[in-house]
């Protein structure tokens with residue numbers, strides 16, 4: 001897209017209602033009509049620079065130019081991220097905390113996560129075989145909640161599964177809500193902070209028995225830049241920063257199931273056990289379907305970029321969905337085509353379903369590799385390891401509600417497990 005001399009500005013007093021009406025398409029619609037990857041508008045009574053595309057993403061992830069502290073509204077931080085979470089930090093304190101999160105994403109830990117997810121899938125299918133109908137979205141959340149707790153080193157009793165799953169899910173389901181839905185999320189946040197906070201205290205005083213190679217133990221004894229233990233609440237927030245998004249993979253998994261159903265000709269290739277194709281299929285699901293819409297930041301200090309002036313303190317939001325659908329980056333972006341990832345060498349700023357740039361230095365999602373691994377396990381089960389029927393239902397999904405979930409939450413029937421080939 002060509003770059004005009006000044007950032008174009010949308011006329012009008014405030015466009016928050018249009019954002020609510022247009023949802024994921026709010027920024028892409030205006031990038032198209034302004035013929036520009038940058039435009040200014042007013043949202044929630046404030047001037048905002050909206051930006052999308054590869055160049056814009058690279059600029060957005062420049063730590064010298066943008067910062068995160070103060071960018072996300074307080075009410076979202078308190079409910080969705082949790083107070084003092086890594087998402088709200090900048091500079092050295094961000095790097096130090098992020099290092100704690102990235103240090104657990106080792107090959108061994110990711111393998112452990114995959115093994116746990118496989119175990120939980122097998123258990124879940126045994127149960128689904130006894131059920132008349134399975135609501136995949138809800139079942140997937142329980143499966144992922146069990147997986148997440150086991151991976152982190154939290155003992156989750158069977159009678160706690162429903163409650164903790166609902167609490168974790170309500171954090172992301174209510175992230176953009178106001179009114180009663182927000183209050184549900186807020187109350188879940190309080191319960192979860194208390195639950196995990198007590199576990200952290202228990203690990204520290206020896207009342208909770210957990211091995212020192214477990215993530216829970218490592219976070220409980222993490223020291224900040226000054227060499228002090230994190231306060232139990234903050235350590236709990238970072239543990240929840242693992243549990244909540246693992247449960248949120250249920251959304252991607254629902255879209256995986258939808259893609260397997262809608263593009264059955266493409267799933268034929270999965271039946272050959274082609275691991276590269278499975279990876280490509282997962283990547284295309286992450287690119288194609290709406291999940292995270294955009295990310296906010298604040299201009300750190302005045303700067304000029306080309307002809308564009310950025311003023312300190314201005315809010316900027318990066319168009320995640322639109323960048324993954326950008327026709328300057330992707331050929332026929334609105335076609336579901338896993339083959340586009342065949343010769344793909346990775347683009348730190350052109351493919352950003354979970355943020356872009358560097359994992360350690362910036363805010364890119366700490367759990368991206370974990371997400372891909374869990375999605376590959378899920379795809380293997382959905383496409384190859386179980387038979388099931390998909391009855392008539394409303395499989396449409398909204399481009400306005402955030403997060404977007406297929407209307408029916410995907411119903412499946414007559415589930416039975418198939419043991420096939422030599423899949424490990």
Ligand code: HEM
Nearest residue numbers: 086087241242245246248249292354355363364365366367
């Ligand atoms: C469910 C699929 C997921 C999506 C769509 C997603 C998306 C994102 C996005 C868009 C960001 C913000 C990037 C930025 O601010 O620049 C982010 C950050 C983060 N994600 Fe994820 N994520 C997912 C799964 C996970 C998983 C499985 C984990 C952990 C196991 C995780 C942990 C985090 C953490 C800790 C951050 C904050 C990183 C920072 O501020 O430095 N996410 N994620």
